[in-house]
Amino acid sequence: MKKNLLPVAAAGLLLSLIIVVSYFFLFSTPNVIKPKAFGGEKYDSARAMVIDEKNNFILAGMTMSxxxxxxxxxxxxxxxxxxxxxxQAYGGKGDDRILAITARRDSGYMMAGHTNSFGAGGQDVFLLRVDENGKxxxxxxxxxxxxxxxxxxIQGNEGGYLICGASASFGPGxxxxxxxxxxxxxNCVWAKTYGGVNVSQxxxxxxxxxxxxxxxxxxxxNLGKRDMWLFKLDxxxxxxxxxxxxxxHSDTASCVFTEGENIMLAGDTGIGQGRYSDMYLAKLGPEGGIIWEKVYSxxxxxxxxxxxxxxxxxxxxAGVTAEADGRGQTDIIIIKTDSSGDVLWTKTYGGSQDDFAAAVAETADGKIALAGWTNSMGAGDYDVYFFKAGSEGEF
Known part of the structure; x- marks a missing residue:
């Protein structure tokens, strides 16, 4: 009498399917990551982000926890x-903050900020090197x-690193x-200051x-109370x-990057004109001439x-908004534009309290990663806030 092998084959197929599905969920990268909070019982925030070669997200900032x-x-x-x-936390006994991070060419990371635990003055530029595991x-x-x-x-063009910020110890202003x-x-190769007799940053x-x-x-x-300022160094x-x-009125440039030979400049405009500020994006030629500029009101x-x-x-x-129809007191806003700076979509994120954006990046799979801080969720006063949204800002 022949045995019926159909149930055995079906069971084997089902087991194989379970193994494949389990492997997919355990080891595949999800399309999106819904908002997450990291930190302790006190204030914690992310101020910068890079993505490593294994698609891990490396965040840098500050902690009181x-x-x-x-x-x-x-x-x-x-x-x-x-x-x-x-x-990992670092620092001395005082107030030490990280605002920027870049990957090293070999391995590990360089982080920059300021410190009053170390150095010569009341507060100095702080450069912290860690290995790939944060040591x-x-x-x-x-x-x-x-x-x-x-x-x-940022990484220097011929090796090393370039740090920028502001100084009250040196310079004419x-x-x-x-x-x-x-x-x-x-180690310092050169350090220079730029600007006039007033305030330049x-x-x-x-x-x-x-x-x-x-x-x-x-x-x-020569334009207003405070002007966006862009300069090129050799x-x-x-x-x-x-x-x-x-x-x-007052305007500030907070981000610059290149697009081929052209320059993209982003920041805020209209600060202090009796109403609220707006986000600004401009495409500039190789020597700073305006090709187009957009204000997102x-x-x-x-x-x-x-x-x-x-x-x-x-x-x-990416930025912050306190618009009337937002979720909380201060929310995160992301604006996606086309190549001409025209808006494709706008999304806000956050809970019932304050949420702040600090860094945004497009991932290898075309999604949008964002890091910042929040007191709408998490264990502490403020916590590190992170998410990976879809290509249209969705979860």
Whole structure:
């Protein structure tokens, strides 16, 4: 009598299907990651983000929940599925903050910010090197007897790193833009200040054809109370040209990056004109001439915090908004544009309290990753906030 092998075959097929499906859910990268909070019982925030070669998300910021001091540098590694792999705090006994991060060419990361635990003055530029697992390798400080701030760090064109920020110790003004070039170990190669006799600050840097683009704002311009300020340096820090942008009120440039030979400049415009500010994006020629500029006007207050290009030729702008129809007191806003800066869609994110954006990036699979901080969810006063949305901002 022959045995009926059909049930056995069906069971084997079902088992194979279960194994395949389980493997998919365990090891595949999800299309989206819904908002997550990380941190302790006190204040924690992410201020910068990079994505490594394995599609892990590396966040850098500050924490009051962990570490030896009042405010401490904070590093987090999040898996492609949104799981916290590792977190680490650093610093001294005082107030030490990280505002920027870049990957090293070999392995590990360089983070920049400012410190009053170490250095020569009341507050100095702080450079922190860690390995790929977040272990501290070296600390460097830069500055004089007064106050310095580090706000951006990028890889140098010929090795090393470029940090930009502001200085009250050096330069002709009350506050001057401060740019530091280091070698691969973080030792200073040159440090220079830029600006006039009033207040000038640098917020963001980008590398370009052997030199650097520096974006910030200044009260030494010729347009308004405070102008967007963009200048180009050669590899030795010599200024090649500078441009001012904005209107009769206050404007600030907080992000710059290149698109081929052209320059993308983003920031805020209309601050202090008796109403709220608007987000701003401009496409500039190789020497800073305006090709087009866009102002994104909405009800309430908006402020740009990060911008990036996307694979489809458009742009992703991330910031904060206090518009009347938002979810909470302050919400995160993302604007996606086409290649001409025209809006394709706008989305807001957040809970019933305050939510802040700090960094945005397009992922390898064309989705949108965002890092910041929130007190709408999480365990503490404020917590690190992270999500990966779909290509149209959806979850």
């Amino acid at each position: 962990y570490g030896p001091g009042y405010v401490n540098p904070y590093w987090l590694k999040i898996s492609p599925s949104g799981r916290l792999i590792k977190q 501290q390798v070296a600390v460097k400080t830069f500055g004089g007897k007064e106050t310095e701030e580090g706000r951006s760090i 009350n506050y001057s833009a401060y740019v530091i070039k280091t070698d691969s170990d973080g 640098a917020y963001f840097a980008a590398g370009t054809d052997g030199g650097y683009l520096i974006a910030g704002d200044t009260t030494d311009g 590899g030795q820090g010599v200024m090649l040209w500078e441009k001012f942008y904005g209107g009769i 909405m009800a309430g207050f908006q402020s740009l915090k990060s911008a990036a290009g996307s694979k489809d030729g458009g742009f992703i702008l």
